Amino acid sequence: MKWSMRIVMTLGLSIIMVVCLSLLPKMDRSTGLGSPYNWSSNRAGELTDNNMVDLLVQVPLQLRIRKVELSNSRMSLDLSLPKNADSAAVYRDLYTIAQTMITKTKNVNQIWVRVIDYSGVTDSTSTQLVLAMVAQRENGKDMEKNANELSLIQLEQQLQNRFRITYTSKWQQRYPL
Incomplete structure (x- = not known):
């Protein structure tokens, strides 16, 4: 038994x-499926320091990301401007970053982007700010079109009408009207 x-x-x-x-x-x-680390779905998730890289590697950018910081509901990005980049690439990347952060995140309400020229950096000189953009979530909610579908003029107008963009003299030297 x-x-x-x-x-x-x-x-x-x-x-x-x-x-x-x-x-x-x-x-x-x-x-x-409901995890904040899953960026493959079309639903927005909560962006944290732990999953920020997972989202940023999916963003198709031509400029290189030099620095990223996430604090509260604000994300700050520094982009490196290469010598051969044209203004369309800069505008396309700015539009794509704003669109991605607004549509794929729940908790990012402001996106601060600085485009910086690192090309002439030596010990005695510092980096030069070329362009800065502050994007608010409420101003970019209806950004449906893909950046590649828009012309240079449309990209520039969309960004200037929706967000605050500051151009420096370095931008004007590099991309004269």
């Missing part, structure tokens, strides 16, 4: 373990 009871208990525990292990992948998938 003792052996038969041990066999029944071992069999019962084995069945319970098999059932529990078979349910684990389903539980993992169901909790992963």
Whole structure:
């Protein structure tokens, strides 16, 4: 009798373990859909220091990101302006950053972007600010068009009408009207 009871208990525990292990992948998938770390869906998630890189690597930019900071509901980005970049690439990246942060995040209400020229940096000279943009969530809610679908003039007008953009003399030297 003792052996038969041990066999029944071992069999019962084995069945319970098999059932529990078979349910684990389903539980993992169901909790992963609402996770703030999942940027593959079209739903907005909460941006944190832990998942910021996961979102930023999906943003198609031509300029290189030099620095990113997230504090409260504000995200600050520094972009490096290469020597051969044209103004359309700058405007396209600004539009894409604003559109992505507004549509894919819930908690970012302001996006501060600085475009900085690092090309002439030596020990005695510092970096030069070329352009700065402050984008508010409420001003960019209806940015449906993709940046690649807009012309240079449309991109420039969309950004200037929606957000605050400050041009420096370095911008005007580099991209004269």
